[in-house]
Amino acid sequence: MSHTLEEKFEAMVKIRDELLHLTNSPLYSYRIANKYFPVVGEGSHTAKIMFIGEAPGKNEAETGRPFCGKSGKILDEMLESIQLNRSDVYITNILKDRPEDNRDPKPEEIALYSTFLDRQIEIVQPKVIATLGRFSMEYILNLFGLKDKLSTISEMHGQEFISTTNYGPVVIFPLYHPAITSYNGGSKTVLLEDFQKLKKYV
Numbered sequence: 001m002s003h004t005l006e007e008k009f010e011a012m013v014k015i016r017d018e019l020l021h022l023t024n025s026p027l028y029s030y031r032i033a034n035k036y037f038p039v040v041g042e043g044s045h046t047a048k049i050m051f052i053g054e055a056p057g058k059n060e061a062e063t064g065r066p067f068c069g070k071s072g073k074i075l076d077e078m079l080e081s082i083q084l085n086r087s088d089v090y091i092t093n094i095l096k097d098r099p100e101d102n103r104d105p106k107p108e109e110i111a112l113y114s115t116f117l118d119r120q121i122e123i124v125q126p127k128v129i130a131t132l133g134r135f136s137m138e139y140i141l142n143l144f145g146l147k148d149k150l151s152t153i154s155e156m157h158g159q160e161f162i163s164t165t166n167y168g169p170v171v172i173f174p175l176y177h178p179a180i181t182s183y184n185g186g187s188k189t190v191l192l193e194d195f196q197k198l199k200k201y202v
């Protein structure tokens with residue numbers, strides 16, 4: 001089903017409101033105690049490309065914006081390398097609240113927050129879903145019936161996997177998480193090369 005721009009906007013606002021009051025989340029009290037915000041997502045509701053990261057970090061939880069810290073700078077640089085900016089794409093995460101000490105998301109947290117992500121995919125209806133890091137790669141491949149293709153991110157990054165949705169075909173494109181560049185010097189070149197392959201969808 002396609003939605004008007006207004007319907008898309010309202011559906012995103014509904015998600016934001018539900019997240020604000022997500023008292024059954026194991027991360028809710030941590031959010032409140034730290035005066036953090038849930039991080040819904042940012043960008044165009046009609047984007048062809050949707051980027052999905054793992055979970056908000058400290059900067060993101062403090063501002064309510066995805067990828068606005070160190071990893072975000074790398075992501076911006078990657079987008080620029082293919083003449084895109086944030087308003088051309090949609091950027092979000094699986095988890096919408098920050099796990100304490102930036103630990104890995106727990107399966108029950110992924111189960112809870114991914115219901116919001118599923119709705120966001122349905123709203124934006126992207127032609128390409130670029131996953132950032134192994135958590136979103138695993139979640140999205142499972143979601144789109146590609147579990148049998150699942151391997152390590154070092155084998156899967158930069159490859160296209162085709163699936164179908166109720167709004168048409170979708171390309172799943174696993175990428176390394178931008179944070180990798182802070183501990184693996186050579187990875188920036190790899191990320192830049194992988195982004196070049198996204199160019200044809202722009």
Ligand code: URA
Pocket residue numbers: 053054055056057060065066067068069071072093
């Ligand atoms: N890392 C993520 O996975 N998401 C963000 O929004 C920021 C850092």
